[in-house]
Amino acid sequence: MGATGAAEPLHSVLWVKQQRCAVSLEPARAVLRWWRSPGPGAGAPGADACSVPVSEIIAVEETDVHGKHHSSGKWQKMEKPYAFTVHCVKRARRHRWKWAQVTFWCPEEQLCHLWLQTLREMLEKLTSRPKHLLVFINPFGGKGQGKRIYERKVAPLFTLASITTDIIVTEHANQAKETLYEINIDKYDGIVCVGGDGMFSEVLHGLIGRTQRSAGVDQNHPRAVLVPSSLRIGIIPAGSTDCVCYSTVGTSDAETSALHIVVGDSLAMDVSSVHHNSTLLRYSVSLLGYGFYGDIIKDSEKKRWLGLARYDFSGLKTFLSHHCYEGTVSFLPAQHTVGSPRDGKPCRAGCFVCRQSKQQLEEEQKKALYGLEAAEDVEEWQVVCGKFLAINATNMSCACRRSPRGLSPAAHLGDGSSDLILIRKCSRFNFLRFLIRHTNQQDQFDFTFVEVYRVKKFQFTSKHDGVTAQTFPLDGLRFLGSLSDTADIHHRTLEL
Known part of the structure; x- marks a missing residue:
């Protein structure tokens, strides 16, 4: 055994699964390691060495060894064995x-x-972990x-990690x-929503709205700078598509999401706001769509009795109807970003x-703060006209799950921009080819009728003045909006 201080490395020869192992804990590296050591000394770690970062340890418990004595000669030498159990994260396939x-x-x-x-003292220093959740x-x-x-x-993991909870089972929409x-x-460290994208959207609107009200920010002002919330939102997937969870965690697995919450993982995200004139309509973090996807959502709402099959039925019906919408798309290019929608660089942890x-973006904000012209005032809006599917x-x-790479594989969670995808009028066959590419590894933007731009603000105006509203799918929800709504992207306003 080495030094006994929590700030110094700890080395011992212990037993794991009836095998003699050298075990080390180095606070400087914050890693627990162990490896087989059949000889008299600790020996050097071999290829079979195991390790777990302290940041991925859920809890450490003293083990009840009553009745767990083993009959082998190795255990007979230990008259009064003692044990402790480390509960930790094990990384599996597909995130x-x-x-x-x-x-x-x-x-x-x-x-x-x-x-x-020693292990408990190190866990107590991990201040990012939640203690009390709603x-x-x-x-x-x-x-x-x-x-x-x-x-x-989920509940067993929260209990193991000593996380207390206040639970509300919702009974109606917008509760x-x-x-x-x-x-x-203020008494909570975070908010957890168990459900689908619609449930997440409710919590998103409630948390952002409450934060802006407390900070005195007028949400209805299109140029208002949103104040980020100090609370994080955790998502336990239990919905139809679980798009937000899949896009941020890499899988729609409840245990995986619960473990990310327990160890205190966080991720800053951009939020889009949709305004009509000087009125806030909605916030969005995933998809704001018009046309094909809006028509699917609108039709599927009438067929909720079909369950999840309603999306397949409505999707086929909408595809066969092949409606086009004529109008003008105006947008401000996101010149501050260093990537592009087709560079093949997906967003990852620690994304460059x-x-x-x-x-x-921070440089642009400093210029605006010192009275210099905001970039939006000097940049030119780009305009695209035509008929769009x-x-x-x-x-x-x-x-x-159905589209593992998504609608825009290289879209980024926290770059202050949105990927604007325009699908012009084309034949049903070509549109089907476009849709199929969302399920494989081919570039879905590699068509003459598809255009994609990285933008920080955009607007769509219908050519038909008689039509004043249309259904938009927004983060898994349906809402009725004007055909001249404007969407702005707010940089890193939300944290998961």
Whole structure:
């Protein structure tokens, strides 16, 4: 055994799965390591060495060894064995995380307590981890399994991590949003929504709206600078598509999402606001669509009795109808970004594009702060006219199980921009080819009738003055908007 201080490395020879192992904990690197050591000394770590970052340890517990003595000669030498169990994250395939346990057996009680104390002291220093959460559960979304998913897969992990919760099972639409406007949210470290994209949208609107009200920000002003909330939102997927969860975590697995919440992972995201004249209509973090996707959402709302199959039915019906919409798309290019929608660089943890774009945006904001002209005042709007099958704007890839790469594979979560995708009128066959490419590795933008731009503001105006409103899909929800609405992107306003 090495030094006993929490600030110094700790080395011991312990037993794991009836095998003699050298175990080390280096606070400077914050990594727990162990490897087989059959010889008298600790030996050097081999290819079979295991390790887990302290940041991915959920909890450490003293193990009840009563009745767990083993009959092998190795265990007979330990008259009074002591043990502790490390509950941690095990990374699996396809971005999935699993709850794993490793039990370390010690020959002495003092040694066991030393390891427990040292590991617990290191866990207490991880200040980003939540202690008290507000949980909203939608019992109706998706397959109606929200409550069951939370109780079986999430609650045990929260209990293990000593996270206390206040749980609200919603009974009607917008209950989560209304609740966030009314209650004291300062006592919470974060908000968890168990449901689909619609449930997330409710919490998003409630949290952002409450934050702006407290900060005295007029949300109806199109140029208002939104104040980021100090609370994070955690998503436990239990909906139909779970687009936001899939695009940010990489999978729509409840256990994975719960583990990300437990260890305190965070991710800053852009938020789009949609205004008509001087009135805020909605916020969005994923998809703002017009045309094809809006028609699917509108038709599927009438067929909720079909369950998840309604999307397939409405999708086929909308595809066969082949409606086009004539009008003008105006947008401001996002010149501050360092990437492009077709550069093949997806957004990842520690994303270079998001970091560089953030620096460029901060420089623009400093110029505006010192009275210099804002970039928006000197940049020229670009205009595209024509007949469109669909007009989509994505703040993220919008990936899901059916489309693992999403609508815009290289869209970034925190670069202060949105990818504007214009699908011009084309034949049904060509449009089908475009849709199929969302399910494979081919470039869906490689068509003459498809245009994609990285923008920071855009507007669509219909040519037909007689038509004043249209259905938009927005973060999995349907809302009725004007055909001259304007969308702005607010940099890193939300944190997951």
